[in-house]
Amino acid sequence: MMKPVELRKNVWWLAHRSDSLLEVNVYLLCYPHEKGQANLMIDPGPPELLTYLQKAVLPITGGLDKIQAVLINHQDPDVAPNSAYIQKLNPQCMVVASEDTWRLIQFLGLKASRFKAVESYRNHRAIMPGGNRLIFVPSPFCHFRGAMMYYDERSRILFSGDLFGGLSYSHDLYATEASWEGIKTFHQLYMPSRDALKLAVSRIRNLDPQPEMIAPQHGSIIQGGLIKDFLDRMYNLEVGLDLLIAGEKKENYLGAVNEILNELEKEGSADALAKGIAALNRDRSFTSIMTFVGTRVTGFKVDPPIAVKILLEHLRTYGGTGLESLVNLVALKTLIGRNIPIGDILPQSGGEQDLPDYFE
Incomplete structure (x- = not known):
């Protein structure tokens, strides 16, 4: 178990480290x-952390009853429940x-009279006591529609949920370079689409001044040169629906x-089919585009439309006239039946033909 860490002056990382794959981070701004x-x-995290949070903030604020505001990224049970307990205390x-x-x-039992929507702040900015600005940065569908990041301008820390x-x-x-694998896996599991990530990354890139730390709700805190590197990787990361559709x-x-292949075989072209596939084996291109068991394709090593196009070209070229x-x-017939675009796979006609007068 780790003690609270002051990330910047009056900005604290709370919670603690356990043996969990999904660590929870809680932050305190004074x-x-x-x-x-x-x-x-x-x-503020789940109820399991409540007693630890009380011990952690005691020397800093005097206790959880001295928390004047709780900022919530989204509603998940690992994120928001302790806000209700804190509001009972204060x-x-x-x-x-x-x-x-x-x-x-x-x-959760929170009081509507003590709720303030980020949408009600002019330009998504709040002036904090002492004059510092807190900027609200929407990150819709990362991974919830109403997800909201918080950027503390003074410390230049982005709390990214x-x-x-x-x-x-x-x-x-x-975070270190090795942290990316865990970040990548988490996003592929829980983020809906690359488009949502691109929008959020673009909004982070537009912050001025740029963040010097990204403090997420899970895992490790990102700083230094890793920020740009991880932003670039995140912008192009396929996740969720992208992977499902792919x-x-x-x-x-x-x-x-x-x-x-099955219909060609049924049409009495088994020998010609075997010759076409054998041709793929001979010139070694087969091993770089797809895997076969007998005359059946079991996998692609390149983009599927490209692989299918190459296979059909080889069958036409080496399979004989039949x-x-x-x-x-x-x-x-097969491609249209499966709603697969044919333009990039099958050869197209050479353009308009001259028709006899009687078709005019």
Whole structure:
């Protein structure tokens, strides 16, 4: 178990490290001013952490009852539940979140009179006691519609919620190059699409000044040169639906190519089919584009449309006249039946033909 760590002056990492693959990070921001100190907690976590949080903040704030506001990224059970306990300890504690998040976290027993929507702040900015600005950065569908990041301008720390969170294959507080694998896996599991990530990354890139730390709700804190590197990787990362659709696309093409091969075989072209596939084996191109068991394709090593196109070209070229006359017809019927675009796979006609006068 680790003690609280002061990431920047008056900005604290709380919670602790365990043996879990999914570590939970809780953050505390303190804003001293003439009349005292305003204390904000970001993503206070699940009930299992409540007693630890009380011990952690005691020497810093005097206890959880001194927390004046809780900022919530989204409604998940590892993120928001302790906000209800904190509000019981301090009935004046304000809960700040997006309206979409509030629709769900209100069922934790939070008071509507002590909720403030980030959408109500002008330009998504709040002036904190002491004059520092807190910027609200929407990150929709990362991974919830109403997900909201919080950027503390003074410390230049972006509190990113689940975005840039990672599985903890190691339990270091600060990220290293090795942390990317856990971040990648976490996002592929929990983020819906690359488009959502691109929008969020673009908004981070537009922050001025740029963050010097990204502090997610899971995993390790990112700083230094890793920020740009991980932003670049995240921008192009396929996740969620991207992977699901890609997998379905591959299965559809795999089914199509084997359906084509099976029909050609049934049409009495088994020998010609074997010659065409043997030709792939001879010039070694077969091993770089797809895998076979007998005359059946079991996998692709390149983009499926490219692999299917190359296979059909080889069958037309090396399968003899009997096979050549059937390949395009069988492929056309199969591809259209599976709603696969034919333009990039089958040869197209050479353009408009001159028609006799009687067709005019």
